[in-house]
Structure formats: structure tokens, C-alpha cells
Amino acid sequence: MNEFPLLLISFIIYILVxxxxxxxxxxxxxxxxxxxxxxxxxxxxVQSAGLLVRTIASGHAPFTNMYESINFLSWSCVLVIIIxxxxxxxxxxxxxxxxxxxxxxxxxxxxxxxxxVTPLVPALQxxxxxxxxxxxxxxxxxxxxxxxxxxxxxxxxxxxxxxxEAQKKQDNYDLIAYRAVAAGFPLFTLGxxxxxxxxxxxxxxxxxxxxxxxxxxxxxxxxxxxxLHTRLVMxxxxxxxxxxxxxxxxxxxxxxxxxxxxxxxxxxYV
Amino acid sequence: xxxxxxxLKLTISLLILIILLSVIGxxxxxxxxxxxxxxxxxxxAGIILSLQLDHLYRSPLFLSLAFLFLLxxxxxxxxxxxxxxxxxxxxxxFIPSEVKPAAVRRLASSFSDWFEASPDSLLAELRxxxxxxxxxxxxxxxxxxxxxxxxGLFGPEIVHLAIMVIIVGGLISxxxxxxxxxxxxxxxxxxxxxxxxxxxxxxxxxxxxxxGSVKSWKSLVSILExxxxxxxxxxxxxxxxxxxxxxxxQMSYGFDWDQTKVExxxxxxxxxxxxxxxxxxxxxxxxxxxxxxxxxxxxxxxLDRGGRPTSRxxxxxxPAALVLVTREETPIYQGWLFYYHPESNRIxxxxxxxxxxxxxxxxAPLFSGLEAASDPGLNLVWLGCALLFxxxxxxxxxxxxxxxxxxxxxxxxxxxxxxxxxxxxxxQELERLLEVRPDSAINSDRKNxxxxx
Numbered sequence: 001m002n003e004f005p006l007l008l009i010s011f012i013i014y015i016l017v018x019x020x021x022x023x024x025x026x027x028x029x030x031x032x033x034x035x036x037x038x039x040x041x042x043x044x045x046v047q048s049a050g051l052l053v054r055t056i057a058s059g060h061a062p063f064t065n066m067y068e069s070i071n072f073l074s075w076s077c078v079l080v081i082i083i084x085x086x087x088x089x090x091x092x093x094x095x096x097x098x099x100x101x102x103x104x105x106x107x108x109x110x111x112x113x114x115x116x117v118t119p120l121v122p123a124l125q126x127x128x129x130x131x132x133x134x135x136x137x138x139x140x141x142x143x144x145x146x147x148x149x150x151x152x153x154x155x156x157x158x159x160x161x162x163x164x165e166a167q168k169k170q171d172n173y174d175l176i177a178y179r180a181v182a183a184g185f186p187l188f189t190l191g192x193x194x195x196x197x198x199x200x201x202x203x204x205x206x207x208x209x210x211x212x213x214x215x216x217x218x219x220x221x222x223x224x225x226x227x228l229h230t231r232l233v234m235x236x237x238x239x240x241x242x243x244x245x246x247x248x249x250x251x252x253x254x255x256x257x258x259x260x261x262x263x264x265x266x267x268x269y270v
Numbered sequence: 271x272x273x274x275x276x277x278l279k280l281t282i283s284l285l286i287l288i289i290l291l292s293v294i295g296x297x298x299x300x301x302x303x304x305x306x307x308x309x310x311x312x313x314x315a316g317i318i319l320s321l322q323l324d325h326l327y328r329s330p331l332f333l334s335l336a337f338l339f340l341l342x343x344x345x346x347x348x349x350x351x352x353x354x355x356x357x358x359x360x361x362x363x364f365i366p367s368e369v370k371p372a373a374v375r376r377l378a379s380s381f382s383d384w385f386e387a388s389p390d391s392l393l394a395e396l397r398x399x400x401x402x403x404x405x406x407x408x409x410x411x412x413x414x415x416x417x418x419x420x421x422g423l424f425g426p427e428i429v430h431l432a433i434m435v436i437i438v439g440g441l442i443s444x445x446x447x448x449x450x451x452x453x454x455x456x457x458x459x460x461x462x463x464x465x466x467x468x469x470x471x472x473x474x475x476x477x478x479x480x481x482g483s484v485k486s487w488k489s490l491v492s493i494l495e496x497x498x499x500x501x502x503x504x505x506x507x508x509x510x511x512x513x514x515x516x517x518x519x520q521m522s523y524g525f526d527w528d529q530t531k532v533e534x535x536x537x538x539x540x541x542x543x544x545x546x547x548x549x550x551x552x553x554x555x556x557x558x559x560x561x562x563x564x565x566x567x568x569x570x571x572x573l574d575r576g577g578r579p580t581s582r583x584x585x586x587x588x589p590a591a592l593v594l595v596t597r598e599e600t601p602i603y604q605g606w607l608f609y610y611h612p613e614s615n616r617i618x619x620x621x622x623x624x625x626x627x628x629x630x631x632x633x634a635p636l637f638s639g640l641e642a643a644s645d646p647g648l649n650l651v652w653l654g655c656a657l658l659f660x661x662x663x664x665x666x667x668x669x670x671x672x673x674x675x676x677x678x679x680x681x682x683x684x685x686x687x688x689x690x691x692x693x694x695x696x697x698q699e700l701e702r703l704l705e706v707r708p709d710s711a712i713n714s715d716r717k718n719x720x721x722x723x
Binding site: 118119121122123125126128182183185186189190193194197198201202203204205206207208210212215216218219222223225226229230233234259263 | 278281282285286288289292293295296300327440443449479481483484485486487506507508509510517519520521641643645648651652655658659662663666
């Protein structure tokens, strides 16, 4: 048995989550929101089962190549969206966040990514693989939520002038983005930088080699440091904050994809 | 100057500059020869080489930015610390803000009233909510200082200290770490410079997956002190050996081609076919007064630009052996024998030498590439990393809260309630606290109601 049918089912459910989420902004709000949320939980359970099946079948952590990593990233994003919905209420941001999930799942299902199980090279055989990659991707999932919320903030910017209801909605996007960065930044620091350094020191004998992947995670980290300083100390909010959060996440995306396909270095696996 | 060094504007500019330079460093290939840049970036080579962007992360430009960043963090923390220390001691005289929302004014009067009427019950309620409370009475003046999650106030300073520790640790690593590349064949022993022990490779094994890819490299090594085995361990990727300040890492493997054993097949006239096994540098007597000398072995034969034989790689892609045949010290033939292309061996066509020599086998001992590293900056870096994460947690998940109430007969009471995060939620928290005031008229009424029901 492999995980493909489970992933396909969760993909379809996530599309329905998104559609019912959008429906809630037109039709009977409460009903559609409830349906959307229940579907989200169902999809999450199915995708979790898929991850479990993959882990058992491959015998190693479910994030050792592009296909597995994007699948795990989308799973983490789903987890983060559900947490945010429970704790803070995402309101209008909800369906757009699912648009991101649908995009990620489309990438996971695409034939561009090889899906076969490959045995682990010696450098990857370490429990730090679990810690380093899972915490990093979980952190990036929060940053992805901040990214979507920031885009929504900018998109709402034109229409909200003078409309207090729209203004409130827009401020909510700003707050969601900040809360997501506040959770994602420590996790990213721990997973990508700290755990990465510890593992590098064990596997390669040096904790920092100025490898392109390392430099780009540092760049990503510096962008969010910029976000936090301008916001918390200089009081920037709204548009300028949103721009930094968007660029920061683009840097994170480049660290994840771009470095592998465009630059060469030590992180040649994923 | 100090104002400039501790300014946030400098922080922002430095963050942006460091980001930009780091990006450039990943776009320009690092650590190549000057000629490389002239070939591939003819227009930029001048700038790249003069700014030393070919090793950007060690260039004076990058290091001075990093140093400035360090100073910026240091001075910023030095400016913030005294202010915050004053704040937790409660020595800041609170100036009541002129315009306060009605809700806050209500809080102020309720709390100062509570403090005046029954300080003990307020104290108890605050302590129950994990506030540290201090009450000070000087003359007629009476002040209350309540604080919660004080570490949260210093979150940024902890993070900044952590970054300084990491930068200093990194600097120590860069300046004082020692790395020694060791290539050992089985049974070989090597002394570590400046240390009283030596390292011996006992066995080197490679395990494979069923599909033929490498599963693991294992070097069984012994640490020897005066001939005594002090420690024996199997060193693998991800499993280094630690001993006396050194870490030994499994880095690579390969063949020691200088130690190649070569088997040659010699057919000479009607004589029986002979097989010879010899190493580079060895000589063998042949019949009829001939001597064969193995001069060289190259695993991947090619000719360099000057037409000299050289090895393209360390892989056995085109193995070739150089032999010299002499008769009574007089060279009569010298030429290369090719493993995969025996038709190119010229000796077969050598006139006057009725002899065919071919390279039949070659065998080089496998070596294990180990790296011995000592890094005195390592512990500082780990300390910095731990502080960094704890500091970030303190920043985002500990919310410093402070309540100050000051009473002086004849004067208006002083009240301030401040929280680092989410002031509105804090006000709501205080409203709820007021509801539990035991002696408050409203509350006692409610309680009585509850009891009677």
C-alpha cells in the first residue's frame, strides 16, 4: 500500500474546504463556515494518515526529497491554519489560506516531482533529520500564513479607505500576519539555524560553512528580524510590515526551492 | 557617536546591507582562482577581486559590517539595560498621562481605592496570580509595585546577548580552530601534531543498499597513547569520535594510487606467459638479461595542456602504468600500458623487442578520509544558540506586566498598568481582577445572592 490514494483524497477535501470557505462569504455564513472547518479537520486526518503510511513504507522521515518535503510543508500549513482558526478566528483570510494549501497539494500531486522511495545517504541518517526538517518546515508554515495574510492586507488596502468595517477586516490581516511571524520566527530560528548548526557540526565537522542554503536561511532570518524591529521598535504597521513579510517569505521559498535548483552546495538532497 | 552606534537606524541599515552582501555571496561563486572570474565575469572581475568578493564572507567589507553590527547590538543593549533595570525596581516616577480613556480612569480609581481600603486582600489576589508584589511606605507616601513574568522584559536583551556570543564564538572558531585531513589505509597509524596520542585505522568498510548505493562508511579506529589502546570506536558519518579536544569525522574515502599493486602479463616469443605483480618503483628481472621497471601508475590517464601525462580524477576511469625495460642498465623501451585500451600499448610494435606486456590487474589500497578538528569556539556557539532560543521565547511568550499604585494623602493617587504585549487584554484582565475584590459592595452582594440561592 502506498500513500497516493490518501493524498489524493485529502487534496480533493482541501479543494472543498476552500470552495465552502468562499461560499461562506456569500451564502449563509455560519453554516458554510462550519462545513468548511469540519472538512478541514477531515482532510487533515486523511493527510496525516498518508504521512504515516509513507513513513512506514519508506522506513525514514517523510521529508527527504522534494515531493515528501512539500507534502510535509502543506501538512504543517494545514495544522497551523487550524490552530489559528481555533485560537484567533481567521475570518475572511480562511479561504485564501486554503488556496495556498491547494496550490501546494497540486505541486505534491504533479508528475514533476519523483515520488519513489530512495534509501538515505549516510549524511541523512540521523535523528537530527527529524528535528531539523520538521521544526524548520513547521516554522515556515507559520511564515506562509503571515505571507498570505500580508498579501490580503495589501489587496484590501485600496478598498478599505473610509470604511470602518473594511478597515477592521484589514487590521485583522495585519494582526494575523504578526501573530504568525511571532510563532514562526522562533521555530524557524530553532529548526533551521540552531538544529541545522548542531547537525552540520556532527555530520560535516563544521557548524557553519557559508553553504548557499545556510546563507539563504540566514537571509530569511534577517528579513524577519527586520520585520520585528521595524514593527516593535519603530512602530511600523500595515503596508510596510506586510511588504517585509512578503519579501521574507519569498526568501524562505528561495531557500527551499531556488537554492536546490539554481545554486549548488552541500544541501544537494533537498 | 554612541548615539549613532546604538541607533535603530543603524540596525536597519546594517540588516539590509548584510542581507544584500549575503545574496551577492551566493550569486558569485566563492573561492575560485582570480583567472576564473576574469574568464566568466570579465566585466565584474575588477570589482570582485578588489573588494575580495571571491571570498566574501571573510572579506574586510563583510567582517567590518559584522563588527559594526556587533557594536550596534552591544550599545543598544547597554542603553536599554539600565532603563529596564530601573523599571523593574519601580524607581521610575510615573507621570499620569493627561488624557486617559474613561475605562482606564475607572481602573485607576478602583485599584487605588482597593489598595487604600484593604491592601492585604489586594496583595493576596495579586500573589495568587503570580505577581511579585512590593509595598513601600515612606512617610505618608505608600506605593505598590506588582510585576509578572519579568524575564519577558529582558527577552530582546537575551537575544542580543545570544547573537553577540555566537558572533564571538564564530570569530574564535575562525581564528583558532584546527583541522587536519587524514587519509589512512588499514593498519596505518598517524600522530596528531601537538598531542600525545596517535590514531590508527583498524578497519574500513563500506555497506551498500540492495540497489548498490552506499549505506554507510565505517572506520574502526583506535586511539593509541604510548602504544596502548585507549579507546576504540567505529567512526561514521554523523557519528564522530571525541577524544581529548579533538573530534574525528568520517569525511571521504578513496584509493591510495601511490600504493597500487599492478599485475602485468608478459608474452615473449615462445616462452611461457608470465604474470608479474609489482608496485610502483619496483624492478623485476626478466629472461635474457632484461629488467622491467614500473615507474608510474595513473588511475585516469590523460594529457595536460603541456602534453604531460596526468590523472583527470581519482577514479579508475582510464588506468595506465608506465614501464621501463632495460638491458644491462641501457634503456631500450619506455611506454604506457593501458588497462582498457591494450591496443594502444606501443611495446607490441617495438622492433627488436619480441615482447608483449599488458596491464592485467591493478589494486590500490582503500583509504579512509578522516578529519580531526578542534574548535575552541564551539561551546560558546552552543551557549549562544541556547540563549537565542530561550530569549526568543521570552520575547514572544512571556508578557511582562507591571502595576504601580501610589497613594499620598491630599494628592491624587498615581496609577499605571503596563503590559509589553496587548495592553487591551491586560486591561480586561485587571477588570476581572476587580470583580473578585472580597470587600467590594457589589461583590459581597453578589456573593450573598449566590449563597441564598
